[in-house]
């Protein structure tokens with residue numbers, strides 16, 4: 001979704017018995033065929049988000065690439081068939097299960113053959129961070145890290161834990177976008193370590209050029225989650241990322257300045273420093 005949402009959100013959810021289900025269904029049926037697959041809209045003063053199923057592109061190839069990456073980074077080979085990205089029905093089932101267990105995820109209001117309509121849960125953390133001063137930014141990132149540790153301590157995995165898949169509503173962090181299937185294909189500590197890598201990789205650009213802040217945040221996560229399994233999986237990732245750190249001096253200056261390379265190097269430093277702290 002590209003439009004900027006208003007910073008306010010509603011104080012409470014529409015009560016279920018008053019849900020305008022007919023209107024929501026009509027909206028789903030009338031959705032013009034465009035490339036957009038997620039859309040926010042208002043009905044009677046309430047904001048909703050609608051997602052439509054999209055044909056998975058290169059799903060088989062991406063699953064194999066994902067399995068090879070897991071083997072390289074964590075030393076574990078997941079069945080590529082189980083790693084395939086799930087559909088909107090898989091996402092709806094995960095949202096319902098997590099919500100039943102008290103987790104902050106959108107409420108699913110409507111599920112049709114091709115559409116999901118769920119609760120609007122505020123701006124993404126990524127978007128909010130763009131408008132913050134450095135000190136406030138670090139405070140929010142600390143909350144993100146604590147939230148991830150608590151989510152993991154409760155025995156869950158996200159699969160798409162980047163900042164763009166976290167939102168804030170009424171001062172609470174919400175998790176969205178549950179199409180990924182990694183937790184079905186990997187042991188829990190590895191799926192959780194994968195969440196950690198995604199979260200910290202997406203944080204790199206918000207650390208104000210201070211990688212030590214990232215290291216402190218990872219140490220904070222590890223102290224809170226208290227999981228030898230996750231620490232072990234991150235240790236395996238550290239050994240793999242160490243190769244990147246070792247070849248850094250030989251990378252040309254231009255390559256080193258490249259955005260992706262810089263982010264990968266920053267992540268490698270954070271994982272190494274956070275585990276050693």
Ligand SMILES: Nc1ncnc2c1ncn2[C@@H]1O[C@H](COP(=O)(O)OP(=O)(O)O)[C@@H](O)[C@H]1O
Pocket residue numbers: 001037038049051106118119120121122123124164165167176177178179
């Ligand atoms: N429940 C929601 N509340 C607020 N914004 C949402 C919600 N669901 C999706 N969005 C917005 O739509 C974007 C795309 O939705 P997402 O479920 O992450 O799909 P995608 O698979 O395209 O990343 C999110 O990054 C966020 O900006």
Ligand SMILES: [Mg+2]
Pocket residue numbers: 160164165177
């Ligand atoms: Mg997303």
